[in-house]
Amino acid sequence: MFHIANPNRFRKQAEQIQPWAAGVALATLVGGLFLGLFASPPDYQQGESVRIMYVHVPAAWMALGVYTLIAVASGLFLVWKYPLADVIARSAAPIGAAFTFVTLVTGALWGKPTWGTWWVWDARLTSVLVLFFLYLGYLALQNAFEDGPRGAKAAAVLALIGFVNVPIIKWSVEWWHTLHQPASVLRLGGPSIHPSMLLPLLLMATGFAAYFVALLFIRIRSALLLRKIRALRLVRAGAGTHSEEHPHPNP
Amino acid sequence: MKRFLLLLRRELKLGLRHANDSLSAVFFFLLAALLFPFGVGPEAALLARIAAGVIWVTALLAAMLSFERLFQTDYDDGSLDLLAVAPVPLEAVVLAKSIAHWLTTGFPLLVASPVLALLLQLPPQAIGTLMLAMLIGTPTLSCLGAIGAALVLGARRGGVLLSLLLLPLLVPVLIFGVAAVEAGAAGLDATPRLAALGGFLVLAGGFSPWVSAVALRQALE
Numbered sequence: 497m498f499h500i501a502n503p504n505r506f507r508k509q510a511e512q513i514q515p516w517a518a519g520v521a522l523a524t525l526v527g528g529l530f531l532g533l534f535a536s537p538p539d540y541q542q543g544e545s546v547r548i549m550y551v552h553v554p555a556a557w558m559a560l561g562v563y564t565l566i567a568v569a570s571g572l573f574l575v576w577k578y579p580l581a582d583v584i585a586r587s588a589a590p591i592g593a594a595f596t597f598v599t600l601v602t603g604a605l606w607g608k609p610t611w612g613t614w615w616v617w618d619a620r621l622t623s624v625l626v627l628f629f630l631y632l633g634y635l636a637l638q639n640a641f642e643d644g645p646r647g648a649k650a651a652a653v654l655a656l657i658g659f660v661n662v663p664i665i666k667w668s669v670e671w672w673h674t675l676h677q678p679a680s681v682l683r684l685g686g687p688s689i690h691p692s693m694l695l696p697l698l699l700m701a702t703g704f705a706a707y708f709v710a711l712l713f714i715r716i717r718s719a720l721l722l723r724k725i726r727a728l729r730l731v732r733a734g735a736g737t738h739s740e741e742h743p744h745p746n747p
Numbered sequence: 748m749k750r751f752l753l754l755l756r757r758e759l760k761l762g763l764r765h766a767n768d769s770l771s772a773v774f775f776f777l778l779a780a781l782l783f784p785f786g787v788g789p790e791a792a793l794l795a796r797i798a799a800g801v802i803w804v805t806a807l808l809a810a811m812l813s814f815e816r817l818f819q820t821d822y823d824d825g826s827l828d829l830l831a832v833a834p835v836p837l838e839a840v841v842l843a844k845s846i847a848h849w850l851t852t853g854f855p856l857l858v859a860s861p862v863l864a865l866l867l868q869l870p871p872q873a874i875g876t877l878m879l880a881m882l883i884g885t886p887t888l889s890c891l892g893a894i895g896a897a898l899v900l901g902a903r904r905g906g907v908l909l910s911l912l913l914l915p916l917l918v919p920v921l922i923f924g925v926a927a928v929e930a931g932a933a934g935l936d937a938t939p940r941l942a943a944l945g946g947f948l949v950l951a952g953g954f955s956p957w958v959s960a961v962a963l964r965q966a967l968e
Contacts, residue, residue, distance in 0.1 A: 637902070657916065
């Protein structure tokens with residue numbers, strides 16, 4: 497995987513993959529939404545409101561997955577100092593925060609008819625709320641420094657510390673038997689939900705993941721381009737005074 | 748070891764010389780907690796019910812006021828650069844600073860908490876558990892606070908940012924701290940909750956000097 501650590505090569509690869517990711521996202525989201533909203537049966541207990549699941553669950557998976565990606569990228573950035581890892585982490589963070597927000601909002605919408613309340617201080621809900629604040633803290637810390645690289649490193653450290661919350665969220669429903677139901681798809685012994693619901697759910701999950709990849713690549717490309725523009729500007733600003741010392745400034 | 752003690756002495760001296768800062772954290776703790784009887788009404792049963800949570804939350808907020816100074820003053824006047832090149836590991840500097848921070852702010856909070864417990868009608872049998880929980884929990888705050896303070900060094904509006912970064916991480920301490928006190932108030936055995944707090948302290952105490960030192964090196968680069 498290290499040969500794509502070069503930003504330019506990565507950008508070229510990203511340019512090729514991105515339309516594919518967008519296409520997969522469009523196809524699976526359309527298919528998943530059709531199956532989920534029209535072709536799948538209502539739940540015997542929850543009725544029609546179970547259809548919120550097709551958005552809620554993939555969003556929750558993505559919220560955790562993106563944070564994990566950020567933590568891994570931050571680790572790579574801190575240890576091996578790949579500049580690209582930092583760009584990936586930064587570009588992923590707002591998308592992950594948005595997925596977390598969608599999870600919380602759809603969870604509240606689901607909770608009202610199912611549990612009779614918008615919000616309970618259940619272990620799973622609370623830990624996801626904490627995840628949302630971790631995302632916000634990460635984003636705020638990145639942008640809090642005049643000196644860009646300093647913000648990147650501080651935020652990377654924070655992302656690694658905050659990662660302790662991810663396993664807590666994953667297993668919170670097993671450790672504390674509170675209102676939120678336990679895992680029914682990603683569990684030992686296979687999924688416990690009926691194929692007619694599992695198929696649209698998995699389609700939606702694929703769609704969310706592909707959408708994330710497409711969006712991430714757009715953000716990474718624009719971040720790399722912005723970086724290039726800034727470097728070119730610096731070169732131009734310095735050209736008048738230091739042109740002999742740095743004939744080929746390498747950003 | 749001798750150098751470590753010297754460092755600790757320096758930090759304590761500095762902390763005592765700025766005793767006003769510690770006192771203001773304690774006063775904030777008392778005042779903020781005493782606003783609750785005005786806010787929710789002076790009914791004794793209600794106050795007894797929320798006392799543990801109020802004390803812990805206000806202690807957390809009071810600690811938040813003091814974290815920013817942990818490295819900021821040394822960073823501003825350049826002593827932090829000197830400490831970084833001194834013949835002691837930066838991790839030891841962080842540890843000394845955290846211990847001194849706890850002795851000058853966490854410990855006064857601990858001492859002030861029985862007063863609040865009485866004023867907030869916490870059942871008397873829970874006061875021992877409260878002090879024990881604070882004794883184990885507040886050093887964890889100092890350790891995590893050191894990480895946060897090192898991360899925001901040189902940031903714009905570091906103080907506000909610090910609370911955004913730290914409060915999510917402090918939630919476990921709050922949960923188990925309050926649970927211990929509530930178990931004490933109900934006459935139950937608080938040991939498992941206190942043991943969990945102890946676990947957090949060991950984790951935070953082990954990782955904090957190391958993580959904070961990484962963050963400090965970045966700030967000094």
